[in-house]
Amino acid sequence: MIGAVDIGGTKIAVGIVDDSGKVLSRMEAPTDPNRYSDGIELIAHMLRKTAQRAGVGLSGIGIGSTGPVDPLRGEFGDVDFLPGWRGKSPVRDLAASFNLRVALENDGDAAALAEAGWGAGRNRTRLIYVTIGTGIGGGIVLDGQLYRGVDGAHPEVGHHVIDPAGPECSCGFRGCWEALAAGPAMVAWLESHAPAAYLHRPGITAKKICELAQQGDEVALQAVEHEAYYLGLGLANLISLFTPDAIVLGGSVMKSAPLFLDRIRAVIRQGCRFVPAEKAELALASLGEDTNLIGAARVWHHRFGGIASQGPQ
Numbered sequence: 001m002i003g004a005v006d007i008g009g010t011k012i013a014v015g016i017v018d019d020s021g022k023v024l025s026r027m028e029a030p031t032d033p034n035r036y037s038d039g040i041e042l043i044a045h046m047l048r049k050t051a052q053r054a055g056v057g058l059s060g061i062g063i064g065s066t067g068p069v070d071p072l073r074g075e076f077g078d079v080d081f082l083p084g085w086r087g088k089s090p091v092r093d094l095a096a097s098f099n100l101r102v103a104l105e106n107d108g109d110a111a112a113l114a115e116a117g118w119g120a121g122r123n124r125t126r127l128i129y130v131t132i133g134t135g136i137g138g139g140i141v142l143d144g145q146l147y148r149g150v151d152g153a154h155p156e157v158g159h160h161v162i163d164p165a166g167p168e169c170s171c172g173f174r175g176c177w178e179a180l181a182a183g184p185a186m187v188a189w190l191e192s193h194a195p196a197a198y199l200h201r202p203g204i205t206a207k208k209i210c211e212l213a214q215q216g217d218e219v220a221l222q223a224v225e226h227e228a229y230y231l232g233l234g235l236a237n238l239i240s241l242f243t244p245d246a247i248v249l250g251g252s253v254m255k256s257a258p259l260f261l262d263r264i265r266a267v268i269r270q271g272c273r274f275v276p277a278e279k280a281e282l283a284l285a286s287l288g289e290d291t292n293l294i295g296a297a298r299v300w301h302h303r304f305g306g307i308a309s310q311g312p313q
């Protein structure tokens, strides 16, 4: 039984995950961006409480966290929205409190490991996980091992440039995949292209656009078409660069995947002629709302459980 900790910018989820990836109990609380010591105490409390509720003892703790983390040193990096957490080591602190081995990864990498091990990416040798929500992130798993960059760095699949004349991105470029195809980009497109009299404009969200498109709303269908085109371009780039067996798609926008998939596949077919793109399966994430939490547990198995050396389960 692994204690799993999913640290996001606004909330922390903690749960107990068994050796088949099932969540036995869970709790969550808001993240305090400034006071790390309170945060780590709260995490320890939630770990004890969820273990007690599940009636189990813990054999390790896995953490998936938003923002830059140093997975090998077990420290938070320059997490701008959690200023008080910078440079702190939840790995060292939780290991000391619980006398257990603790592993930390970026949450995109954690979710990729979960889908590769327990989800839609099982038995896939070369897997890319992509989450499309308020941003675009993900992780790459090759032969059951997480792909790492220099010094353990996490590659940012959402920040390859698709249109240098596109909207500004937080990374410094314009027209990144994230800036063009994450949920807010679909909202921005609709807000600037819908007719002035469009009734649904005030307070529209990506989720609402998908609902309206399902009901046949013409403006929402155009926004979906535009979104699917840019999703397709980014996925085509990943296929050209990595020729994966599978790309697993998760995140809130992909809850409406049937609206987008045909157009995405058509875009991929249009290009990608020099690689076996038809062999890159587009699969939908299968672990649901708790993917990141389950991923945090998988982080522990990947680091200490011998999974990496065995390949995909």
Ligand SMILES: [Zn+2]
Pocket: 158, 159, 160, 169, 170, 171, 172, 173, 176, 177, 178, 179
């Ligand atoms: Zn960017």
